[in-house]
Each structure stands twice: as structure tokens, then as C-alpha cells.
Amino acid sequence: MKVAITSTGQSLESTLDQRFGRSAFFVIYDTETGGVEILPNPNKDAEEGAGPASVRLVASKEVKKIISGEFGVKIKSLLDSLQIQMVVYKEPEKTVQSVIDMLSK
Amino acid sequence: MSPRPTRLRRVSNPPVISGFRPYGGVAKEGQAQSVFLHLEEYEVIRLCDYENFNHHEAARVMDVSRPTLTRIYAKARAKIADALVTGKQIIIEGGKVYFDSEWYKCNGCNCLFNQPEKSVMPEKCPLCGSSEVVNYVPVDESTPVTHRAPSDICFCPACGYEKEHEPSQRCKDEICPVCNSRLMRKNNLLLKDI
Known part of the structure; x- marks a missing residue:
């Protein structure tokens, strides 16, 4: 099963991003x-519709x-x-x- | 004085469809007027007419008082009747509700999560795997518990025992655990005397 985690930076040592739609990575x-894959979020600075666009991005990875x-x-619905x-x-x-680490425990 | 904020109504599950549309008749296509049936009104119809609960039971399920439930029910029937008679479409949306089975809280890592499979209660936290998972009840921030009206307290006139009033439960049906007499609602008038 694949899990998406929002991150503030490009490495695994970065902290969790507190927003979903406009998270950095x-x-x-x-x-x-x-396996780990890091995707930059193209909707980071979007004015509107960042959430649904980000959902489409992660859904395409079968998360x-x-x-x-x-x-x-x-996003909820x-x-x-x-x-x-x-x-x-x-x-x-x-x-x-x-x-x-928590997930793989 | 501003009116008391509406209590959040508990709804078990969102409806499977988002509305109904009339067909046939003289009404022109695309110009149908709509009736907005609130989610709490949908839920009350489901409980009272589909599950055949009486108003007392339904009120307990929705976490409101029995009179409030009857008022919601009357409103729901009026809206549905309006739609049937005048040929309007029904749109189910809005209302002051929260979904019962929607959010869960893990006491292990303090995370909140939802369950896409609505009917199954999760056994394990999806994050830390802890089994200490509880239903998450959102607190209505506009009515903090500490600022409850004095009338939301049941008290015993014989010995002065007090407890928090439970919606959908009549105070006079409750028995004081200390002296076995009937409780009553502590009202504002009494508060002045104290």
C-alpha cells in the first residue's frame, strides 16, 4: 500500500508540512x-484549487x-x-x- | 441578547444520493425550482420513517432533545410535501450536523483519521498501529462546555445534588442517586436566590 506524507523539504529529515494542498513536497x-519517492508540488503557490489538483497528483500514484x-x-468529498x-x-x-518509522512498525 | 447557538445534530452516515429531480409534468426542463432538505432533516426522516424509531429514540440517536427532533421532523415533512405537490427538485445539503462514523482519534499518537469504508469500525490506528482508537466528537467551539447556561443543569430539590443535563432526557425522569427523589431543571430564577 502506498502512503503520501506532506513534507516541507526534499529529504526525509524535513518536517511534516501542516497543509495538504499547498505543501512543498x-x-x-x-x-x-x-521504497520512497519524493515529488515536488506544482500547486504550492496556486491561488485557487490547490487541494483538488494535489489530490489528482497523489491519486495518480495510487496512494x-x-x-x-x-x-x-x-478535499473531503x-x-x-x-x-x-x-x-x-x-x-x-x-x-x-x-x-x-511509525508506519513500518 | 443573542439567541442560543444551534446544537450540532449527529448524523450516522451521509445520504447515498444528493437529491431528487422531478420528471414529466408541465414544468419546463432546466427551470426546476429546488427545495433544500438539510442533512439533519434527511436523517430524521431516515430514523422515524425508515428505521421506525419513535421520536424519543430518534432524539437520542441524533443527540438533541425530543421537542427539537419533532420540530426538525415537521420541517422535513413540510419540505418534502412542498417538493411533491409543486414539483420541485429536492437537494439534500446543508444543516448543522456532524457525521458520527466519520472521524476517529488515536489515543496513542493523537492523530485523527477517517475511514473510507463507512460501515467498519477501525481496529488499529493507521499511523502508529495502536488499538486505542475512539470515535472523535468535534467540540462545537461556539459553545464551550464551561459556558453552559445554568438551565443546563439538573438538580435534586431534596438534597441539592446536581448533574449536567443530558439532551433528549427529561430531568423529571431521572432519579437522584443520593436520595432517590426526582430531579428537576435548575432554572435562572433559582440561580438568583442562590
């Missing part, structure tokens, strides 16, 4: 193979779970129809690596 982690600090109002689970994790100090 998405870290796609595969729980079966342990089943998204971990972020907050989700916007337009979209993710429901795509059967993607949302996890709200409000710990801005945590690094992406520590979240991956």
Missing part, C-alpha cells in the same frame, strides 16, 4: 517494498492513505469518492522519517 512511501496536518474543505484515507497528524516538529 509529497513523499510517497510504499509500505510493502519500503491509499494521506498523512498531513490539515485538509481543506474541498473528493477523497471519499476515491476511497483514500485521511490522517490528520498535527505534529509540525516531526520529521518524515519518524512518520515512516
Whole structure:
């Protein structure tokens, strides 16, 4: 299963981004193979519609779970129809690596 | 004085469709007027007419008082009747509700998560794998618990025992655990005497 984690930077030592739609990077982690893919978010500075565009981006990677600090109002129904689970994790100090460690435990 | 904020109504699941559209008749296509059926009104119809609950039971499920439930029910029936008789389309949306089965909280890592499979209760936290998962009840920030009106307290006239009033439960139906007499609502008039 693939999990998307929002990240503020390009490495696994970066902290969790507290926004989903306008997060800087998405870290796609595969729980079966342990593989990691880091995607820059092209919608980072979008004025409108960043959430749905980001959903399309991560959905194209066949992600089943998204971990972020907050989700916007337009996203909920979209993710429901795509059967993607949302996890709200409000710990801005945590690094992406520590979240991956929690997932693989 | 501003009116008391509306209490959040609990809705078990969102409806499977978002509305109904009339067909046939003399109404011109594309010009159909709409009736907006709120989610709480949909839920009350589901509980009272589909699940055959009585108003007391339904009020408890939706976490409101029985009179409030009856008022929502009357409104729902009026809207549906209006749509049927005048040929309007029904759009189910809006209302002051929260979804019961929607969000869960993990006590292990303090994360919140939802469940795309609505009918299954999650056993494990999707993040840390802890099994301490509870239903997450959003707190209505406009009505903090500490600022409850004095009338939201049931008290025992015999011994002075007090407890927080539970919506959908009549105070006089509750028995004081200390002296076994019936409780009553603590109202503002009594507060002045104290």
C-alpha cells in the first residue's frame, strides 16, 4: 500500500508540512517494498484549487492513505469518492522519517 | 441578547444520493425550482420513517432533545410535501450536523483519521498501529462546555445534588442517586436566590 506524507523539504529529515494542498513536497512511501519517492508540488503557490489538483497528483500514484496536518474543505468529498484515507497528524516538529518509522512498525 | 447557538445534530452516515429531480409534468426542463432538505432533516426522516424509531429514540440517536427532533421532523415533512405537490427538485445539503462514523482519534499518537469504508469500525490506528482508537466528537467551539447556561443543569430539590443535563432526557425522569427523589431543571430564577 502506498502512503503520501506532506513534507516541507526534499529529504526525509524535513518536517511534516501542516497543509495538504499547498505543501512543498509529497513523499510517497510504499509500505510493502519500503521504497520512497519524493515529488515536488506544482500547486504550492496556486491561488485557487490547490487541494483538488494535489489530490489528482497523489491519486495518480495510487496512494491509499494521506498523512498531513490539515485538509481543506474541498478535499473531503473528493477523497471519499476515491476511497483514500485521511490522517490528520498535527505534529509540525516531526520529521518524515519518524512518520515512516511509525508506519513500518 | 443573542439567541442560543444551534446544537450540532449527529448524523450516522451521509445520504447515498444528493437529491431528487422531478420528471414529466408541465414544468419546463432546466427551470426546476429546488427545495433544500438539510442533512439533519434527511436523517430524521431516515430514523422515524425508515428505521421506525419513535421520536424519543430518534432524539437520542441524533443527540438533541425530543421537542427539537419533532420540530426538525415537521420541517422535513413540510419540505418534502412542498417538493411533491409543486414539483420541485429536492437537494439534500446543508444543516448543522456532524457525521458520527466519520472521524476517529488515536489515543496513542493523537492523530485523527477517517475511514473510507463507512460501515467498519477501525481496529488499529493507521499511523502508529495502536488499538486505542475512539470515535472523535468535534467540540462545537461556539459553545464551550464551561459556558453552559445554568438551565443546563439538573438538580435534586431534596438534597441539592446536581448533574449536567443530558439532551433528549427529561430531568423529571431521572432519579437522584443520593436520595432517590426526582430531579428537576435548575432554572435562572433559582440561580438568583442562590
